Amino acid sequence: MITPVLLAVLALVLTGPAPALLARADWPYRVPRAAVILWQAIALAAVLAALGAGIALSYSIAGRPGEPRFDPSSPRDLVAAAILALVASVVVRLLWAEGKVAIRTRARRKRHRDLVDVLATPDGLIPGLRVLAEETPLAYCLPALRGARVVVSVGALDRLDDSELKAVLAHEQAHLRARHDLVLEEFTALHHAFPRWVRSDVALEQARTLVELLADDDARRRTGPRPLARALVALAGAPAPEAALAAAKSATVLRVQRLAGPPANERTLSTVTYAGAAALLVVPTITIAAPIVKAIVDAVS
Amino acid sequence: MASEEKAPRPLGDLERLVMEQLWAAPSALTVREVHDQLSGTRELAYTTVMTVLDRLAKKKLTERERDGKAWRYRAAAPREELAADLMRDALDRAGDRREALVRFVGQVSDEEAALLREALSRLEDQEPTG
Numbered sequence: 001m002i003t004p005v006l007l008a009v010l011a012l013v014l015t016g017p018a019p020a021l022l023a024r025a026d027w028p029y030r031v032p033r034a035a036v037i038l039w040q041a042i043a044l045a046a047v048l049a050a051l052g053a054g055i056a057l058s059y060s061i062a063g064r065p066g067e068p069r070f071d072p073s074s075p076r077d078l079v080a081a082a083i084l085a086l087v088a089s090v091v092v093r094l095l096w097a098e099g100k101v102a103i104r105t106r107a108r109r110k111r112h113r114d115l116v117d118v119l120a121t122p123d124g125l126i127p128g129l130r131v132l133a134e135e136t137p138l139a140y141c142l143p144a145l146r147g148a149r150v151v152v153s154v155g156a157l158d159r160l161d162d163s164e165l166k167a168v169l170a171h172e173q174a175h176l177r178a179r180h181d182l183v184l185e186e187f188t189a190l191h192h193a194f195p196r197w198v199r200s201d202v203a204l205e206q207a208r209t210l211v212e213l214l215a216d217d218d219a220r221r222r223t224g225p226r227p228l229a230r231a232l233v234a235l236a237g238a239p240a241p242e243a244a245l246a247a248a249k250s251a252t253v254l255r256v257q258r259l260a261g262p263p264a265n266e267r268t269l270s271t272v273t274y275a276g277a278a279a280l281l282v283v284p285t286i287t288i289a290a291p292i293v294k295a296i297v298d299a300v301s
Numbered sequence: 302m303a304s305e306e307k308a309p310r311p312l313g314d315l316e317r318l319v320m321e322q323l324w325a326a327p328s329a330l331t332v333r334e335v336h337d338q339l340s341g342t343r344e345l346a347y348t349t350v351m352t353v354l355d356r357l358a359k360k361k362l363t364e365r366e367r368d369g370k371a372w373r374y375r376a377a378a379p380r381e382e383l384a385a386d387l388m389r390d391a392l393d394r395a396g397d398r399r400e401a402l403v404r405f406v407g408q409v410s411d412e413e414a415a416l417l418r419e420a421l422s423r424l425e426d427q428e429p430t431g
Contacts, residue, residue, distance in 0.1 A: 111390075119383060229424050250410075256420040
């Protein structure tokens with residue numbers, strides 16, 4: 001009976017306090033690549049632990065050891081089966097959310113791309129670049145398996161000199177090359193898969209910031225920190241009216257402050273972070289697998 | 302990435318040109334009319350124009366109506382309206398729609414604008430390191 005409790009506690013810690021603490025820390029920004037992996041591991045481990053708690057609970061309730069057959073006249077077996085059904089429904093819900101997000105994202109992106117293709121003019125500076133005749137300063141990418149686009153508005157071009165534009169384009173191309181959209185999609189799906197009262201924006205927001213940092217690092221290697229920082233300041237939108245935005249330091253401020261510092265080379269920190277991510281995944285997996293393996297061994301011997 | 306671009310490019314370019322014709326026209330145009338207008342500037346097969354208009358209809362960017370034996374095409378919405386849709390989509394980061402686009406930079410508050418300028422000037426003061 002101890003395994004399901006431990007796994008449930010682990011799942012709770014990984015959905016609530018752990019993400020909240022991690023989001024408040026500054027060190028993940030020094031190792032964005034490892035930090036993205038850590039966030040993915042936390043999310044995955046939370047799901048595994050929650051599912052594992054259900055499976056382990058069901059196993060510990062059902063029948064007697066060495067008697068793996070389901071007995072419909074036993075109330076214990078019925079409860080165990082109900083718990084397993086619940087676990088299965090959670091899995092279905094997760095997959096459903098993942099699929100729904102994927103379909104909706106692609107549909108919306110396709111519509112956006114259709115509009116870009118008829119409204120914006122191609123520019124030969126980099127492949128896939130489209131210039132939009134709008135005064136609002138904008139730069140973003142439209143990821144796709146084939147024919148990804150980078151969209152820049154005239155308003156943005158007006159505010160950027162050549163080196164700054166190169167830095168922006170390098171940043172966007174880094175997103176496209178690394179398919180950061182897929183990383184964000186996972187977090188979005190997970191976000192949608194949970195009922196409103198357990199989910200929070202933290203993981204999705206952090207993932208969003210971290211992929212920006214990754215793209216910044218890539219652009220910085222190509223063009224140096226200065227053009228990118230200048231471009232960020234030049235394009236940072238007009239002060240936002242929403243009060244909520246002023247609450248936390250925005251990703252833009254973080255990114256410019258980070259560019260002002262020396263390039264990070266944090267081998268130890270990133271190694272530790274990777275190790276932590278791996279450990280997080282191993283614990284629930286082993287705990288889930290152990291009783292199942294034991295049951296199989298018991299049944300065979 | 303260059304190779305990814307090659308296949309869809311020529312038609313994509315034409316789509317924009319065809320849409321521009323439709324937006325500029327006072328009423329719906331037949332394929333023949335669009336073809337005549339475009340072939341003033343470039344050599345173009347009639348069937349290509351037909352394909353492009355068909356693709357645009359599938360993308361719900363044009364609407365067509367029967368006129369005798371021919372189809373007449375019009376833009377599904379004025380250019381300004383589509384541009385407004387596009388901008389709304391590009392700028393919208395709220396709620397459920399947040400997943401589709403990631404912009405280079407978001408909005409900042411007044412305080413943050415000051416922080417930004419300060420961080421930038423610190424960077425500009427440093428020795429150039431390349």
